[in-house]
Amino acid sequence: VSVYNALIDGFCREKRLQEVFRMLDEMAQRGIDPNAITYSTIINCLSDVGLVELVMAVWGKMFIKGCTPNMYTFSAMMKGFFLKERVSEGVGIWHRMIEEGHVPNVVAYNVLLGGLCRGGNTQKSMDMLDEMEKREIVPNVTTYSVIIDGFAKSGDLVGASQAWNRMVMSGCRPNVVVYTCMVDVLCRNLLFDQAHALIQKMADDKCAPNVITFNTLIRGLCEHGRVDFAVSILDMMENYGCSPDTITYNELANGYVVVGRWEEAFQVLGEMKEREIQMNAVTYNTLLHGCYRMNLLKEALQLVGEMVVRGISPDAFTYNCIIHAYCKLGKVNAAIELAEGGSACGDWKADVFAHTHIILGICDNFGVGDAVSYLQKMIEGGIFPN
């Protein structure tokens, strides 16, 4: 079993699901019973890729085979529901775990708190710290980072600060992740100078900022039109011995797009090539979006061509951006053709975003009546309107 578990774990890390299930079959053929580790590994993997239905199928099969879930299994299950925002089902797993007499550990709590935060209940997750104390489970730095990130995502600086204080009071030392969450919440409150200062402070705290910390600040600045300030952060990074990565440059390109400075956005692409920073689909999608905003159709087509030549596959963002452009130009039929002719588009299938663009396009060009029938067709096609 351990050998198979190790193999399954390897395939899981590479997201090679067919092989994972092939291993399971092979085990059955050889009469080797999967154990809780096997199921936990698989459920965790499926949860990570968002296949909740499959998760539930494996979970059910585990019971049929007479295998009992342990803490790892329950945590992996919860994570699967939470990542899909199915909070009540995740909490249901939690209660079942308790009922079956398991005493949750820190990791299980961290998963639960993360789920509550995702569901918009960050305050509740903060209150759970009391419950943890009662059960004599000591929150760790991950616990606090989950909560602080929850507050950060809703822009709640007061909440984040309270969680931070509680962390410090409990004697838990912040690490780079927690600091980065604080940088994030400061940025969301437009307190860029404080975010900048915090990065300097963390170094004194024997906690070196990393590329994610800087990217967080750069993203905040770019999002709010402060792209020049963002560019200056590159120097700061250098001082801290931190090299910009693909995401850094993608953010800067987007920063220029946001303020309509498309030439400089393209210069970012040039710089990436010069410095041999790997471009990815996001890089091209960002510029593509910029092109359409600025009505640069020739450049847009060139970009798609360059993308393909470099072996970067267009993804849903790419297709949706093209569909959006077609609709804006009144070429709704071309958009529909692209959405329906998924054959030439690899794995891609039109999603809610694509259909929404088309519906808006139909409204503008053919009237609401046709849009309603299109919506009807979309629903019949299994895509639910949001």
Add this chain to the structure above:
RNA sequence: CCUAGCAACAAUCUUACG
């Protein structure tokens, strides 16, 4: 009794409408 051995948690980029 000792030792070894497989699994679970956190932060950063791009698309519609608002």
